[in-house]
Amino acid sequence: MGLVVQKYGGSSVADAEGIKRVAKRIVEAKKNGHQVVAVVSAMGDTTDELIDLAEQVSPMPAGRELDMLLTAGERISMALLAMAIKNLGHNAQSFTGSQAGVITDSVHNKARIIDVTPGRIQASVDEGNIAIVAGFQGVSQDTKDITTLGRGGSDTTAVALAAALDAEVCEIYTDVDGVFTADPRVVKKARKIDWISFEDMLELAASGSKVLLHRCVEYARRYNIPIHVRSSFSGLQGTWVSSEPIKQGDKQVEQAIISGVAHDTSEAKITVVGVPDKPGEAASIFRAIADAEINIDMVVQNVSAASTGLTDITFTLPKTDGRKAIDALERTKAAIGFDSLRYDDQIGKISLVGAGMKTNPGVTADFFTALSDAGVNIELISTSEIRISVVTRKDDVQEAVRAVHTAFGLDSDSDEAVVYGGTGR
Numbered sequence: 510m511g512l513v514v515q516k517y518g519g520s521s522v523a524d525a526e527g528i529k530r531v532a533k534r535i536v537e538a539k540k541n542g543h544q545v546v547a548v549v550s551a552m553g554d555t556t557d558e559l560i561d562l563a564e565q566v567s568p569m570p571a572g573r574e575l576d577m578l579l580t581a582g583e584r585i586s587m588a589l590l591a592m593a594i595k596n597l598g599h600n601a602q603s604f605t606g607s608q609a610g611v612i613t614d615s616v617h618n619k620a621r622i623i624d625v626t627p628g629r630i631q632a633s634v635d636e637g638n639i640a641i642v643a644g645f646q647g648v649s650q651d652t653k654d655i656t657t658l659g660r661g662g663s664d665t666t667a668v669a670l671a672a673a674l675d676a677e678v679c680e681i682y683t684d685v686d687g688v689f690t691a692d693p694r695v696v697k698k699a700r701k702i703d704w705i706s707f708e709d710m711l712e713l714a715a716s717g718s719k720v721l722l723h724r725c726v727e728y729a730r731r732y733n734i735p736i737h738v739r740s741s742f743s744g745l746q747g748t749w750v751s752s753e754p755i756k757q758g759d760k761q762v763e764q765a766i767i768s769g770v771a772h773d774t775s776e777a778k779i780t781v782v783g784v785p786d787k788p789g790e791a792a793s794i795f796r797a798i799a800d801a802e803i804n805i806d807m808v809v810q811n812v813s814a815a816s817t818g819l820t821d822i823t824f825t826l827p828k829t830d831g832r833k834a835i836d837a838l839e840r841t842k843a844a845i846g847f848d849s850l851r852y853d854d855q856i857g858k859i860s861l862v863g864a865g866m867k868t869n870p871g872v873t874a875d876f877f878t879a880l881s882d883a884g885v886n887i888e889l890i891s892t893s894e895i896r897i898s899v900v901t902r903k904d905d906v907q908e909a910v911r912a913v914h915t916a917f918g919l920d921s922d923s924d925e926a927v928v929y930g931g932t933g934r
């Protein structure tokens with residue numbers, strides 16, 4: 510039997526009991542004959558608490574120091590987990606991201622993995638140990654400083670290690686039984702998905718289904734690493750994310766027409782008001798945003814009013830980058846020549862995802878009808894081949910997700926989706 514990489518999220522290791530429960534699961538896999546590498550997140554809401562603490566001492570903490578602080582969270586859980594495993598009579602060694610060979614670029618707080626050199630991890634498992642790796646962190650190739658991979662980044666650590674170690678599978682253990690047709694915290698009638706393609710999962714993740722991080726799915730697709738998302742609190746089969754459908758008995762699981770509904774309330778929208786309608790204006794605006802290392806999501810440009818020759822450009826971005834974006838645009842105001850900026854962080858995004866959209870006409874019409882029947886006003890729209898997204902008021906999001914889920918026949922008629930832990934923070 511080969512090597513497996515298992516990743517345990519914060520809610521799975523929230524307290525001493527959780528750590529002991531996870532230790533037992535890892536030892537089970539080892540007893541079944543696998544070599545095991547376990548990637549862990551910080552306990553419970555530790556990362557949020559550390560960020561709160563940093564903001565109390567400085568409103569805009571330096572990226573380098575914030576990374577140094579946040580990586581402490583994963584160090585605590587990795588060491589405790591190794592101790593708990595040793596207590597069960599098995600050898601375990603814990604490693605920081607840097608020791609595990611996770612090499613990144615030097616962008617603090619959202620570094621990208623550029624290489625993984627897992628020599629120490631391979632040696633440790635070859636000696637018969639269980640290797641425990643701190644998720645979400647690495648070391649910059651250039652500056653040699655400690656970096657973090659962005660919120661939820663332990664998922665990416667796990668898949669990157671699975672690829673570098675040529676693992677059979679990457680198991681992502683979390684506080685729900687798999688990937689559902691909507692967030693089970695919002696839609697009680699959400700259904701567990703048995704298999705989902707990398708493509709549909711990428712769109713769900715990019716649209717806010719935080720059960721898997723977008724970058725982690727990208728990585729898994731690139732190296733063709735199957736992911737099994739499942740609960741660390743139950744023994745149930747979870748969701749397989751892979752390129753080819755899995756079999757159940759002798760039957761292939763079918764590709765769903767609509768995979769699910771995702772929502773995201775972590776974005777804000779900025780409107781640049783009164784932009785001269787001439788070539789190069791949009792380029793200057795988005796160059797300023799890019800130079801501030803901010804990723805944008807949707808972009809809409811209004812038709813200019815003939816009388817003024819001015820137009821408005823609206824885009825969405827992570828709320829956490831809001832301040833930085835406004836500052837960057839204000840600095841270039843004179844050069845670009847717009848009138849003013851409007852900032853709105855009371856928005857939410859709802860997305861419908863499914864490969865079947867390409868061949869089933871009417872999906873967009875049905876989506877908009879469901880929203881209108883629920884009395885939800887649409888502010889922005891964007892689409893890809895297999896996704897439709899709209900921006901609405903933040904307060905309408907939950908209602909809208911439930912309405913769309915029902916309208917597309919995704920509601921389950923059996924058990925309610927179980928959420929085993931976590932605070933949803």
Ligand code: ADP
Pocket residue numbers: 517518519520521550661682683684685687688689690691692693694717718719720721769928931933
């Ligand atoms: P972990 O701490 O294990 O990394 P996360 O909180 O990052 O866990 O991700 C698990 C959470 O993702 C679930 O508790 C659930 O609320 C949320 N979630 C959002 N969309 C989905 C979905 N489509 N299917 C399952 N969970 C989802």
Ligand code: ASP
Pocket residue numbers: 518519550551556557582644645659660661662663664
């Ligand atoms: N602890 C980090 C976070 O809360 C990374 C992770 O959990 O994946 O974002």
Ligand code: MG
Pocket residue numbers: 518661664719720721
């Ligand atoms: Mg997560």
